[in-house]
Amino acid sequence: MYSVCVSTPERLIEATRELLWERGYVGTSPKAILQRAGAGQGSMYHHFTGKPELALAAIRRTAEEIRATAEAVLGGPGSPYERVEAYLRRERDVLRGCPVGRLTMDPDVVASDELRAPVDETLDWLRERLAAVVEEGRERGEFAPGLDGEEIAATIVATVQGGYVLARASGSTAAFDTGVRGLLSLLAPRSPAGDCPTPTKA
Amino acid sequence: MYSVCVSTPERLIEATRELLWERGYVGTSPKAILQRAGAGQGSMYHHFTGKPELALAAIRRTAEEIRATAEAVLGGPGSPYERVEAYLRRERDVLRGCPVGRLTMDPDVVASDELRAPVDETLDWLRERLAAVVEEGRERGEFAPGLDGEEIAATIVATVQGGYVLARASGSTAAFDTGVRGLLSLLAPRSPAGDCPTPTKA
DNA sequence: GTCTATACCTAGATAGAC
DNA sequence: GTCTATCTAGGTATAGAC
Numbered sequence: 001m002y003s004v005c006v007s008t009p010e011r012l013i014e015a016t017r018e019l020l021w022e023r024g025y026v027g028t029s030p031k032a033i034l035q036r037a038g039a040g041q042g043s044m045y046h047h048f049t050g051k052p053e054l055a056l057a058a059i060r061r062t063a064e065e066i067r068a069t070a071e072a073v074l075g076g077p078g079s080p081y082e083r084v085e086a087y088l089r090r091e092r093d094v095l096r097g098c099p100v101g102r103l104t105m106d107p108d109v110v111a112s113d114e115l116r117a118p119v120d121e122t123l124d125w126l127r128e129r130l131a132a133v134v135e136e137g138r139e140r141g142e143f144a145p146g147l148d149g150e151e152i153a154a155t156i157v158a159t160v161q162g163g164y165v166l167a168r169a170s171g172s173t174a175a176f177d178t179g180v181r182g183l184l185s186l187l188a189p190r191s192p193a194g195d196c197p198t199p200t201k202a
Numbered sequence: 203m204y205s206v207c208v209s210t211p212e213r214l215i216e217a218t219r220e221l222l223w224e225r226g227y228v229g230t231s232p233k234a235i236l237q238r239a240g241a242g243q244g245s246m247y248h249h250f251t252g253k254p255e256l257a258l259a260a261i262r263r264t265a266e267e268i269r270a271t272a273e274a275v276l277g278g279p280g281s282p283y284e285r286v287e288a289y290l291r292r293e294r295d296v297l298r299g300c301p302v303g304r305l306t307m308d309p310d311v312v313a314s315d316e317l318r319a320p321v322d323e324t325l326d327w328l329r330e331r332l333a334a335v336v337e338e339g340r341e342r343g344e345f346a347p348g349l350d351g352e353e354i355a356a357t358i359v360a361t362v363q364g365g366y367v368l369a370r371a372s373g374s375t376a377a378f379d380t381g382v383r384g385l386l387s388l389l390a391p392r393s394p395a396g397d398c399p400t401p402t403k404a
Numbered sequence: 405g406t407c408t409a410t411a412c413c414t415a416g417a418t419a420g421a422c
Numbered sequence: 423g424t425c426t427a428t429c430t431a432g433g434t435a436t437a438g439a440c
Contacts, residue, residue: 024309027308040424040426041424041425043423101371104370148383154381155381162303165364242408
């Protein structure tokens with residue numbers, strides 16, 4: 001209940017954001033939204049044309065929040081590798097999953113260009129942002145020269161999104177962390193000497 | 203419609219498998235299952251106690267299928283790296299997503315230990331299987347000696363599961379392939395000489 | 405075993421009073 | 423703006439005929 005000094009449309013949007021995160025679009029009913037927002041039917045249909053429009057407002061806000069959170073880390077201090085590591089290791093509600101990524105498993109969201117757009121834009125922005133950081137690191141010699149920024153960026157975002165899947169399947173955050181550690185070990189800058197592996201014949 | 207020489211329970215399970223893949227558990231109604239299976243209400247409740255039991259049968263079968271498909275590649279011919287690559291590059295219905303992984307975004311599946319169990323077991327088995335292959339490759343010197351099999355396995359599975367998310371968000375398989383290429387470039391065996399990067403100071 | 409009929413609840417939206 | 427009917431359709435399950 002967001003009953004303190006918050007407008008009704010605001011409470012509706014926040015309630016929708018929570019429910020979309022918890023139950024997805026098909027699993028969220030107007031009735032559940034109204035109960036959580038402490039509003040009646042009339043209010044909702046006065047401010048919004050229906051469930052899709054309300055969901056769109058909620059998704060857009062969540063998308064914006066995710067960008068801001070990511071930018072705070074990726075545009076922060078530290079070397080490119082450190083910023084990627086900070087992004088991967090930053091605190092997350094792992095078992096709740098990604099409030100934007102999870103919508104891609106929602107048939108009604110994917111079927112609607114309007115609802116899918118903010119999801120697509122967010123993940124696309126994130127990939128581009130990470131690609132720039134990786135390219136910067138590669139130019140500095142922090143990453144192997146053969147790596148491609150866009151490819152590595154896609155791998156990073158996928159590892160996070162897939163980490164949520166593993167964690168929710170097992171009911172534990174461990175698998176998420178394990179996957180992230182694996183990726184970081186693959187990305188880790190080569191130390192000055194001695195660990196360039198001696199290749200053996202195939 | 204699976205009307206040719208197939209028992210009714212069989213048709214019900216197959217219809218449920220399809221619908222769970224397309225629409226998830228909360229998005230799949232008994233009515234839709236019956237229509238696709240070409241059966242009536244009575245048939246379904248004669249053979250199954252209800253939607254959860256039918257879904258469980260469907261999920262178990264899909265899980266078994268996934269294991270068999272993965273084992274065919276991971277237990278096949280080729281070096282460990284080649285088998286991992288074959289797993290990552292094998293043909294997939296990328297835009298349909300993973301029929302097992304997607305269930306982790308379903309609130310009713312995650313809330314039920316019974317329904318979640320086969321999902322968890324499948325992804326867990328896959329990680330262990332991949333970990334063994336990676337360990338084998340590391341012992342052969344195909345992968346860097348510092349890598350951890352279980353970590354890399356989690357990264358591989360997460361990249362695939364997350365690749366589905368990226369693909370479905372954009373409505374294109376490109377992002378999946380890009381993420382896989384990035385991961386393969388990170389995993390690639392070091393070539394005999396010349397590309398051990400000259401490290402620069404941090 | 406399979407069908408139809410029936411039941412009750414919820415989803416999603418509209419109408420009109422206040 | 424918000425509320426309480428009201429409405430039609432669908433979700434989920436049971437009962438009982440065939």
